Amino acid sequence: MALQQQIRTRNTEQLMSIGIFGLLVLLYAPVLIYWFNGWLYKTISTEHEYFSHGIIGLPFAAYLIWENRKKWQRLPNKTHPLGAVLLAIGAIFYLTNVTEWVNLSLPTILVGLCLWLKGFPGLKLLGFPLLLIFLATPTAIPYLVAPYTFPLQSFIAGTAGFILNQSGMNAVVDGINIYVNGRIVEVAPYCAGLKMLFTTIYVCLMLLYWTDNLSSRRVTLWFLSTAVVISVIANIIRNTILSFFHGTGQEAAFKWLHDSWGGDLYSALMLLSLIPILNWMSDYFSAPLETELESENQLLPPEITD
Template identity: 30%
Template sequence: MPYAVDSAAKVANPEPPLTSLSGAKARLEWLPYASIVLLLVVLYYRVGIKLVYDWSTLPDYSHGFLVPFFVAFLIWDKRKVIQSTPIRQSWLGVPLVVLSLAVLILGIYGVELFTSRMSFIFLMAGLIWTFFGWAMVRVLRFPLLVLILAIPFPAILFNQITFPLQLLASRIASDVLPLLGVPTLHEGNVIELPVMKLEVAEACSGIRSLMSLFTLSVFYGYFLEHTTRRRVILALASIPIAVTANVARIVGTGLCVQYWDPEKALGFFHEFSGWVMFVISLVCLYLVHRAMRLISPEKAQTT
């Protein structure tokens, strides 16, 4: 009879199954990471909302909507390498985390959006270094760098990059137009035609598509090439392609102003030619890629 009572006690108080214990342990292991994600949302949700707004309003950075999806694909594409990378937590990443938070505070209180946005990338690198080790940072370095393409540069820095290219494009266009029967007088980014003055900064914005073209060339190179060197060549090729496309757009605008209608040239043609030249730029990028494969076909096939 005592045996029966003892058996009943065991049935009334069964031991928890091992599967439930392992599941609870796994959830507890992920709790710190979930807490960190929640803190990141609290810290950066205002910065993120403003960034999405800039993507929707700034034509130069409309490609920003594609960057998070591309980064997610990069991480998924490297999933086997990530799983095989040993996890070695390190305190060496903590100084980078602290520095990133300081940069975030300076950016918020200094009203510098670029600084606060860049702090997110530094913070992600620091957190990965701290919780997973430097080897994991090296594996994920390319996705982290790609995130920079979605962050609008400060106007002062962007102008330092694009304005010299606009001057170059306007000078080349002013040399080409006389060959087509349109006399010009070039001064800075202004081309004076017999009919009117053509200001390159307003009449043409081909250089403004430079960041979008550069970003798409990075995407294109990653999907269709297997070597870093050739991917870099494709990305750098987007710069002269953008300049050439801008020259063609300026020349086309000048011809329309001289021989057609200035209002239509700076209205319909200005808007329509922007899309056309961007498509032509993508075609030129494809032709550069094909030329690379024709010049060195064996290297193009190496993995």
């Protein structure tokens, strides 16, 4: 009887899991298709294009959830009331039919499901993939941040103008505008490198998790700080090249780097350069720890055997 009851319980849990998954697919497949189509073909709004790192982040999050499925099944069923609250909020967001709220309903409902089915242990188990989903969910954050990027725009314009002048070109900087040979290039809010910065931080988190360095506070802080600096420098170089192309009348090259796949290639090469930096930092910060452990082991008394 106990075995039959266990089998019935397991079958019920499997059916419920299949039902929940099917409902999520039914609700969010059109949303995800819209996101991916917009990111790939640049048909989504400018603000939502800032979250195009979801092209790699969302599949990676799904892979991590699938990898943790056995650990999830072994967790005891433990309902937390906050899960019901979040599920209700997520449902309200979805039913508003407002793009921003519908988008946010996905991570809200997923967190609510974790708490409702497995409590905080379930949320802890799937915390990182849920974070990746949240950070890849298109919101109005870039639109809200854009008005405050003027100092960064001015810094980029001034530095790019300085580099061009040192290269022998006639560049004049006026605020966020660069005049090269009488032709103007504006470092607009969306040219201030926010998209590259968002993508850089996102990819860095993925690399830190993949290499098991996310638990190391020193590696995480140093790597993220270094990546932010590299992202800003890379964006300055990109704006300098764009100003050069536009100022010298190379419009095809300007459009390739600014609007076409040239910008994606540039960002990809910058992100690839972060991998050896992370490997070096991981080795550098782990070496003192290994030396400290070896010293502690040498101070321990020898084991006494019979």
